[in-house]
Amino acid sequence: MQEQAIHTEKQDKRQHLLEVAERLFAEQGYEAVSIRHLAKEADVNIAMVSYYFESKEKLFRTLLESKMPKTRAVLEEVLASDIPSWEKMSKVIDMYIDKFFVNRAFHRIIMREMSLQQRPEHVQLIADNFARNMKIIRGIIEEGQEKGQFRYVDAELTIASMFGTISTAINNHKLMCMLTQQPDSELVYGDDYRERFKRHMKSMLQAHLLLNTGG
Amino acid sequence: MQEQAIHTEKQDKRQHLLEVAERLFAEQGYEAVSIRHLAKEADVNIAMVSYYFESKEKLFRTLLESKMPKTRAVLEEVLASDIPSWEKMSKVIDMYIDKFFVNRAFHRIIMREMSLQQRPEHVQLIADNFARNMKIIRGIIEEGQEKGQFRYVDAELTIASMFGTISTAINNHKLMCMLTQQPDSELVYGDDYRERFKRHMKSMLQAHLLLNTGG
DNA sequence: CAAAAAACTAAACAAACGTTTGATTTTTTC
DNA sequence: GAAAAAATCAAACGTTTGTTTAGTTTTTTG
Structure with a gap:
């Protein structure tokens, strides 16, 4: 059992390097x-990086x-589903917060990459990926507007x-600790906080988007 | 006239270095x-950086x-002024958007610095500065809540x-161009877009914060 | 189990880094 | 206008960088 675990570990040295690199980046x-620095942290020889990558x-x-x-697939599924527009937005919010919180290390990297004008091909890759998703979400908002469920808000800036x-919550760990008055730790990304975050986001966007149809 | 301009320019080589550094960073x-790289871009000798800094x-x-x-002074003035809570928030929004748009290069730097765990003393400096301002804005929101003008929203996450x-608008230039369907240029930070941005922000936060006092 | 392939390593590579030196030019001071 | 101070410069400093080499160990293959 233990031997196999070690064996697998050795086989996946490449994957291990990727994971350590993600954290360090x-x-x-x-x-x-x-x-x-990376090689030492991952406990592999320096030459292995060039060897694998x-x-x-x-x-x-x-x-x-x-x-x-x-x-994208998830978003398109939500868009196509037969539920009220606000419920679609609610699902989108849940999905995005979960994805960002779980993969926050990676998202820190891609957002920093976006803010730099260093590697244009990276910016293009990230931006294209985002643009497609953005288009779908705009579709949800415009659908809600056409169906008389949403106000005619500025869809692009709402997104x-x-x-x-x-992304600010993910990027600025220290800031979030201060804002939520929690002691400085990654606990601001725990379940309780995540639920609080979802509540706020839905509350705000609901007020912003939903028409007051009641008299 | 022209001689004096050149003269001043030479005197302010230190300041010039700071400005070029800000842009490049x-x-x-x-x-x-x-x-x-910095010295070449600023057209000064390499040794001048160590000489001055x-x-x-x-x-x-x-x-x-x-x-x-x-x-901080501006924020405290707004907080102390005798106007409805929403007008206070509106002023805060205007001020922040103007400040961020005008000094967007610098804000890109400090936000990137916040997301890195490289220089803790920088993170502390920025976070402290932000925390003070945040406290004042929270004061405005809580005042509005006590006066029955604002809903009891999550003040921290609203901020x-x-x-x-x-900050996302400032950081992700390319993303903003895509979102607003403008050709790729710094024009997304022009006056028209800035006004559009203010309108959206006020519209959203107003719906989020303001109580519907009408029947 | 020997040969071939893959994985791994220590040492060295040139290039780029931030910084310093020591001399020269420019400016200021009296 | 000579002496002192400040500004500027080319060249070199010792490190660190990403990468490569040449050899060894381990694994896979037939």
Whole structure:
């Protein structure tokens, strides 16, 4: 049993490198993480990075492409489903918060990558991926508007608010601790806080989107 | 006239270095900007950075401390003024959007710095500065709640939404171009877009915060 | 179980890094 | 206008960077 575990571990040295790299890139940024630093943290020889990934840059690209979230199918399913528009938005909010919270290290990386003008091909990759999802969400909002369920809000900037609120929460760990008056720890990404976050997001967007049909 | 301009320019080589550094740090990140790169872009000798700032790190700290926004006085003035709570929030939104848009290069830097766990003293400096402002804004929201003008929303996360929406707009230039369906340029930070942004933010937060007092 | 392939390693590579030096030019001071 | 101070420069400093090499160990294959 134990032997097999160790055996598997050795086989997956490549995967292990990717995981350690993700953590370090998220914590310190791509440029600040040296191959030696990464190799030491992952407990492998320096040359193994070039051996498996050719170069540091290609390691990064591999990480980016392999972990890029595949949310489009889920979003399209929600859009196509036969439920009120607000329930669709509610599902979208749940999904995005869960995805971002669980994979927050990766999302820190891609959001930092977006804010830099260093590697245009990365920016394009991330932006394209986001643009497709954005289009679907805009579809949900416009559908709600046409069906008389949603107000005629600024759909694009509403999405920017949803996305922006979540990504700021993920990016600024220290800030979130201060905001929620919790002691400084990753606990701000725990279940309780996540539910609180969902409640807030739904409350805000509901007030923003829903028409007051009552007299 | 022209001679004096050149003369002033030469005198302010230190200031010029700071400005170029701000632009480069915002575009490429601290680690990716080398002294040689910075010196070439600013058209000064490599040794001048050490001459004026001792080290690259102290240049960064100098930039951070000298440009850290001083918004507290403005916020406290708004809080103390004798106007409806919503008008206070409206002023806060205007001020933050203007400040962030005008100094977006600097804000890109400090937000990236917050998301990294590289230089804890920087994180502390930025977080402290933010925490003070946040407290004042929370004061405005709680005042509105006590006066029966605002709903009992989650004040902390409402601030996170406001801050998060703006900072995402600043950070993700490419994303904003896609969202607003504009051609890729810094024009998304022009006057028209800024007004659109303010309208959206006020519309959303108003729906979120304001009680429907009408029957 | 020997040969081939894959995995792994220590050591070395050139290039780029932040910083310093020591000399030269420019500016300020009296 | 000479002496002192400040500003500027090219060149070199020792490290660290990402990457490669050449050899060894381990695993797979027939």
